[in-house]
Amino acid sequence: MARLSRDFYNQDTLDAARQLLGKYLIRRLDGRSLAGRIVETEAYVGRCDKACHAYGYRRTARTEALFAPPGTAYIYLIYGMYHCLNFVTEPEGEPAAVLLRALEPVAGAEVMARLRYGDKPMTPYRRKNFLNGPGKVCRALALTRAENGLDLTGDALFLCDKPEDAGLPPFSPPAGEKIVAGPRVGVDYAEEARDFPWRFRLLQEV
DNA sequence: AGAACGATCGACT
DNA sequence: GTCGATCGTTCTA
Numbered sequence: 001m002a003r004l005s006r007d008f009y010n011q012d013t014l015d016a017a018r019q020l021l022g023k024y025l026i027r028r029l030d031g032r033s034l035a036g037r038i039v040e041t042e043a044y045v046g047r048c049d050k051a052c053h054a055y056g057y058r059r060t061a062r063t064e065a066l067f068a069p070p071g072t073a074y075i076y077l078i079y080g081m082y083h084c085l086n087f088v089t090e091p092e093g094e095p096a097a098v099l100l101r102a103l104e105p106v107a108g109a110e111v112m113a114r115l116r117y118g119d120k121p122m123t124p125y126r127r128k129n130f131l132n133g134p135g136k137v138c139r140a141l142a143l144t145r146a147e148n149g150l151d152l153t154g155d156a157l158f159l160c161d162k163p164e165d166a167g168l169p170p171f172s173p174p175a176g177e178k179i180v181a182g183p184r185v186g187v188d189y190a191e192e193a194r195d196f197p198w199r200f201r202l203l204q205e206v
Numbered sequence: 207a208g209a210a211c212g213a214t215c216g217a218c219t
Numbered sequence: 220g221t222c223g224a225t226c227g228t229t230c231t232a
Binding site: 186 | 211212213214215216
Binding site: 053060061062076078080081 | 229
């Protein structure tokens with residue numbers, strides 16, 4: 001199965017955050033495949049970014065995965081009840097990662113809906129707000145701290161250029177999308193870093 | 207040992 | 220638009 005290699009993750013984090021838009025995230029769970037197309041990311045760079053958990057190379061039990069080789073999953077608990085998934089980038093020892101903020105559902109939507117909403121029926125509101133936030137994505141993919149440190153070149157969780165690379169049916173993305181950069185969400189405390197335009201989204205051209 | 211806080215979400219006015 | 224939930228992580232002492 002063709003998937004993004006360690007070499008892909010071993011690059012500048014801002015470049016990776018842009019290039020990850022439009023890629024497909026595959027989660028293998030109980031023999032099934034859940035998949036989504038990446039439509040929103042944010043970059044976090046420990047070397048120079050006060051919003052990064054590993055700012056100034058701060059190395060603790062939590063940030064350990066950020067110091068792992070590129071192509072590692074960094075998953076942490078936020079606000080006591082949600083999780084966020086990051087893809088570790090840059091050479092090993094440079095703590096940096098791309099936060100996954102939003103997906104477009106591609107495969108396994110029924111399973112993801114179950115994980116996210118339980119028995120509650122799908123509604124237009126829920127469909128619209130299905131995978132448009134980092135906590136929602138982790139809930140729908142059954143990702144918790146138990147999956148922190150996963151190797152993204154392995155089988156449980158990985159990325160690829162197209163669904164066929166993971167043995168899934170083709171997916172036709174919307175036409176006329178472009179990358180829009182802007183400030184990151186929820187980092188107002190981070191002094192000068194709060195204004196860094198390190199959030200990237202795929203949006204319809206107007 | 208204790209306190210403060212958070213890369214969020216959903217319910218509610 | 221506002222606000223509370225909820226608990227691990229981090230820092231201070």
